[in-house]
Amino acid sequence: MAQPQGIHARKAALRLLDAVLRRGETLDVAFGAATSDVRKFEDKALARAIAGEVLRWLVDLDAAIDSATKQKLPDDAKVRTVLRMMLAQWLRLDTPPHAVIATGLPLLAGGPRRLAHGVFSTLTKREVALPDAPTLPAEVAARWGEPASAIAAGLAEPPPLDLTLRDPAKTEVWKAKLAADSLMPGHLRLPRGESVEKLAGFADGAWWVQDLAASIPARLLGAGEGRHALDLCAAPGGKTLQLAAQGWKVTALDISKRRLDLLKANLKRTGFAAGTVRADALTWEPKHQFDAILLDAPCTATGTARRHPDVLHRIGPRQIEEMAELQAALLERAQGWLKPGGTLVYATCSLEQEEGEAQAERVTLTPKPVLADELPAGISPTEAGWLRTDPGMLAEAGGLDGFFVARWTAD
Numbered sequence: 001m002a003q004p005q006g007i008h009a010r011k012a013a014l015r016l017l018d019a020v021l022r023r024g025e026t027l028d029v030a031f032g033a034a035t036s037d038v039r040k041f042e043d044k045a046l047a048r049a050i051a052g053e054v055l056r057w058l059v060d061l062d063a064a065i066d067s068a069t070k071q072k073l074p075d076d077a078k079v080r081t082v083l084r085m086m087l088a089q090w091l092r093l094d095t096p097p098h099a100v101i102a103t104g105l106p107l108l109a110g111g112p113r114r115l116a117h118g119v120f121s122t123l124t125k126r127e128v129a130l131p132d133a134p135t136l137p138a139e140v141a142a143r144w145g146e147p148a149s150a151i152a153a154g155l156a157e158p159p160p161l162d163l164t165l166r167d168p169a170k171t172e173v174w175k176a177k178l179a180a181d182s183l184m185p186g187h188l189r190l191p192r193g194e195s196v197e198k199l200a201g202f203a204d205g206a207w208w209v210q211d212l213a214a215s216i217p218a219r220l221l222g223a224g225e226g227r228h229a230l231d232l233c234a235a236p237g238g239k240t241l242q243l244a245a246q247g248w249k250v251t252a253l254d255i256s257k258r259r260l261d262l263l264k265a266n267l268k269r270t271g272f273a274a275g276t277v278r279a280d281a282l283t284w285e286p287k288h289q290f291d292a293i294l295l296d297a298p299c300t301a302t303g304t305a306r307r308h309p310d311v312l313h314r315i316g317p318r319q320i321e322e323m324a325e326l327q328a329a330l331l332e333r334a335q336g337w338l339k340p341g342g343t344l345v346y347a348t349c350s351l352e353q354e355e356g357e358a359q360a361e362r363v364t365l366t367p368k369p370v371l372a373d374e375l376p377a378g379i380s381p382t383e384a385g386w387l388r389t390d391p392g393m394l395a396e397a398g399g400l401d402g403f404f405v406a407r408w409t410a411d
């Protein structure tokens with residue numbers, strides 16, 4: 001039987017949501033397998049967009065569904081997931097209701113299609129709408145505390161496209177060439193949805209994709225002047241490229257071969273050089289000490305919820321505790337590898353105190369506070385001299401990811 005156009009993308013979105021919500025996988029990890037039988041790039045992107053919008057607005061979509069059913073559908077019922085997808089397409093991706101129905105109901109072949117049709121039609125007739133900001137799952141809102149509602153407002157849309165320039169002195173030139181905004185030297189901001197490979201400067205490595213907040217940790221190490229920096233947990237290499245561009249002689253270490261291969265491809269595209277090491281930083285022993293160490297530690301990545309809304313549903317106390325233990329062990333080791341006078345920067349893209357402030361409090365080196373003039377306008381260091389960003393900040397300029405960053409020197 002002929003399948004309605006676009007059905008492959010919807011089936012892939014359903015598989016993506018199953019991987020995230022049932023198996024706890026990340027959207028990125030699940031993407032390859034979930035979309036393996038989808039041929040067209042646009043259909044893969046559509047599957048990702050549908051799953052992403054469902055995860056971003058899950059609590060509000062469920063509230064709408066529950067308002068239109070007599071009996072509450074189980075959370076893991078397929079019909080609930082299909083209805084979430086149908087509503088996300090109509091309310092977030094501007095798909096007309098008849099197209100939503102034509103591509104949604106076949107996902108329930110042999111199942112409760114009439115129920116799904118009835119609930120969706122009721123909600124479209126009622127012209128149900130989403131709030132301005134997504135409602136956070138209750139446990140997430142409780143964890144994030146006072147800034148939670150501003151953060152939620154910052155999660156309403158996927159983020160713009162941020163680029164880091166290899167030569168910050170050329171910011172004005174590239175700003176004009178790409179018709180971009182810039183929030184600090186070396187940073188460019190374009191509307192989301194730009195096709196990165198087609199932009200001027202991609203092939204020559206004039207810039208790389210990197211969120212504004214993610215660009216700050218390497219900036220805090222300043223000019224390298226040929227000195228030796230260790231980029232610990234380096235792949236896929238955004239910060240390795242920055243350090244090399246800042247004149248550091250970089251050793252880039254990561255445990256993952258797949259991710260190190262991406263780092264090497266990034267070095268090749270940009271023409272930068274760095275030594276690469278595949279090793280577990282928990283057991284690796286350096287041959288010498290370093291002038292600078294950047295520890296961009298593995299983390300729960302809750303600060304990237306704008307582009308990875310799966311973190312709103314996958315991450316809980318167990319994952320946070322696991323990451324905090326790993327971060328503490330990595331920080332402990334890294335502190336011993338600095339030359340006297342050397343600088344350590346610790347960073348995570350997590351909004352969780354356990355992965356940020358609580359880690360920094362245990363470091364025994366001499367604090368080197370982050371200064372306001374090292375940051376984009378509108379962002380200030382904390383009283384302790386650390387940096388804490390979240391997606392609720394710089395809202396009028398398009399926001400930024402959540403990061404924690406701290407800096408010390410060795411005596």
Ligand SMILES: C[S@@+](CC[C@H](N)C(=O)[O-])C[C@H]1O[C@@H](n2cnc3c(N)ncnc32)[C@H](O)[C@@H]1O
Nearest residue numbers: 233234235236237238239255256280281296298
């Ligand atoms: C936050 S990501 C790094 C992002 C990178 N700094 C960048 O800017 O592109 C964390 C990295 O830590 C690596 N990692 C996790 N555990 C590790 C370990 N025990 N030893 C070395 N690398 C590890 C992961 O493979 C991952 O690439």
